[in-house]
Structure formats: C-alpha cells, structure tokens
Amino acid sequence: MFEVPDWPGHLAGQHVDLRLTAEDGYSTQRSYSLASAPDGESVELTVQRVDDGEVSPYLTDELAVGDVVELRGPVGGWFVWRPEQKEPILLVAGGSGVVPLMAMIRMRRAVGSRTPFKLVYSVRSPEYQLFVPELRRDDPGLDKRYLYSRSTPPEWPRPPGRFTASDLSGAGWPPDFEPTCYVCGSTGFVETAAGLLVALGHHPGRIRTERFGPSG
Template identity: 55%
Template sequence: MIDPAEAAAQWRIATVVAIRPETARAKTIVFDVPDWPGHLAGQHVDLRLTAEDGYTTQRSYSIASAPTADARIELTVDAVPDGEVSSFLHDELRVGDLIELRGPIGRYFAWSEAHDHGLLLVAGGSGIVPLMAILRSRAQAGATEPARLLYSSRTVDDIFYQAELDRLVARADGFTLTHTLTRRAPTRWPGERGRIGRVMLARHHFVPEGRPDIYVCGPTPFVETVAEHLVAMGHSAGRIRTERFGPSGEFR
C-alpha cells in the first residue's frame, strides 16, 4: 500500500479537460489527474512548467474543488502582472495540454466535515479559492453548523464565484455571506464598503462563541491584520488557520 505522503510527493502528468472564466482576470482550470490520491478541502498542489531548454519553474495553487470520487481537480488562477506561471496558464494553456502536478499538500489549512464545529471564513481577493473548496465540501456533506464568509474584493467585477456563492446562500443551511468592496461600489450596493476591521468583523458576528474553526486567506498584510483583530476579539490564536500569498500569487 502506498503511503499517502509518498503518493502526494509524486509528480503526475495531468490533462487539462476544461477552462472557464471566473472574472476578467481569473480562470478555473479543470485537470484530470491519473491516480489522484484524493484531497481535503483547503489543500493545494504544486504545478511545474518545463521549457524546451530544460528550465523549470513551479508555483503552489490552492485546490478550488471539493473532494470527489473521480480524478479531477480544479484550480482557479488569478492573472498576476508579470507572473511567470500565471501568464502561461492564462495565455498559452489549452484544453488537452499536459501539465505536471503533485499533491495534495498541506493538512494545516484543511477542513473535513468530520470535525464540523461551525466556520468563520475571511477571504481577501483570490484568497477565496481554498475557502470555496471548504464551502463546496460543506454543502456536499450536508453540514448544517453555522458558516459565515466575509469576502473582500476590489470591485464587483473582481468577485470570484458570484453566482455559485449566491446559490449556496439560497440553500438556507446556515451559511451567510457578506461582501465588502475596497475600491468602487455600485449605486445601492447592499454589502459593506472598505477594508475589513474589528468593527466590521463584530458587526457580522465573527465572535468566539461556540469555538468555531476560523480560516483566513489572502495577501500577507490582509491575513496578518485580520488575524490580529480576531485575537483581540477573544478568539484563540490556535483556532485561526491562515494561508497567505505574496506578489507572485504563490501561496505559502
């Protein structure tokens, strides 16, 4: 029997089976991955590109899809200015192309319905991707413990998964969603405006009661600021899981 860690460390040749737009700057890429060992919501993969001259480069991308029985996974990739890998994935990649992947990686940020104590989720920009995997997994499992998502985007056009998030709210299974826009909001915008702070977190009941599991993902300064606010509000630092990314768009 192959050890799960050993299986995750193997590079696999994945086939691109679908590409769809999420926003003007983001695409979801669906891969068929032979012998995929399965994943938990919140985990990520390494993706490696190799040029004809042998030059290689790799990036880590969160898995957007919920765990399923088949060998397909989805990655949602934001176009990063001058991003070596994201530029290739946006401009060159086509259905039928082959890409090297390994994973799944990272159990620290993973979520399973077997340990559902309620969820508080805070996303900044493309940091929504692993949190979307968690929400999809939660819906798939029929979980009903309360889950709240506070999602910060620059503008309405930058919101990932808009229609699907609305459908998840409509399930009326304890999931509530609040958007905040930091740059431009339309007239009669029903959500929040501005950056996430302690007052906004408190207004939307991101409070310690019930000892919920907390996941925060986004750019490094965003994640650090939100985590500091949550601790100041009384949350245990040990229950706040964080994942962040830098200018390259790579998670760490």
C-alpha cells in the same frame, strides 16, 4: 479543470504545486489551492491573473485544453476543513484567497453537512469577485458578506474601504461560540485579518491562516 490519473483524493483547503517546464528545460513552480471538493480524478484550480506575473498569465491566457502540466500534491494538513468538525466556521477571504475556502463550502454542500458557515469575502471591486453565480445561489447555513476596498456595486450599503474589526464582528461569530476561523489571501491581508480576530477575542489556536504571496 485537470484530469489527474491516480489522484489520491484531497481535503478541502489543500493545495498543489504546479510545475511548468519549457522546451529548453527551464522550469518554474507555483502553489495553487484546490477549488473543488474531492471528485474522483478531476481537480479544479482557480487562478487569478497577476499582470506582471510569470506563471499566472500563462495559465489564464495560454494553457489550452489537452495541455499537460506537472502537479504535486495534495499538500497541507492544517489549513483544512474536515466534515466531522462540528464547531461553527468563519471563512475570511481576501481576493483569490477565497479559492480554498470555496473548496470548504463545496465540501460542506457535497456531504450535506449542517455545520454553520459564515464567509466574509473582501475584494477590491466587484469585477475581482470569483465564483459569483455559485455564491449567489442560496446555500442554507452559509451566510455571506462582501466587502469592497476600492469600489462597490451601485447602492451598496457599506462604503468602500479596508475592512475593520467591526466588519468582522458584524459578519462573523462571537468568540464565545468558539468558531474555527480560516483566513486566506495576500500576506498583508492575512496578517491584518488574523490580528483583528485576535483583538476581537478569538483564540489564536482557532485561527488557521494561508498566505498566498506579497500583494494578493
């Protein structure tokens, strides 16, 4: 959670560019999605640690309360959900790609929207799942489906494996409901999921994607 003086507010789905600068002047930047619904000058980011990464281990292990970072944003105008959208929404997340989709879920709740949402959330195994307590809560009008690629919780009905067209058709909306689909995760995940949605008959113009990076 960051306090950002003069934060202009943001839309659900936007991100910031976060810059770190070392004492010797070396500086590096990464993008992070805004996890929170707009809330004054507070901004929440959720960072998943990439073990051999340069920035994410610093953010998850070393950054302390009171430290200052440079944020630029909000960035992005296409991968956003606006409460005035009335069509059904399908959210498809791979790994940390759930972060901007969580902002949409939180925004929907914050404004009391009744727009029906479905979330399909794919992770390697249960310990990689983000926002577990919050997503476990009952949220009327939000359907959730979890898919595990490597290992599942005990007695999970679906065996572990990559997600397929039948996962998306079973958990998503039929194309003739004309949902807007938001797909976010690693580049490979997004390309696979978007391809499956098109193959199922969803119009490419209603599929919005955000790619986080090579492996997710």
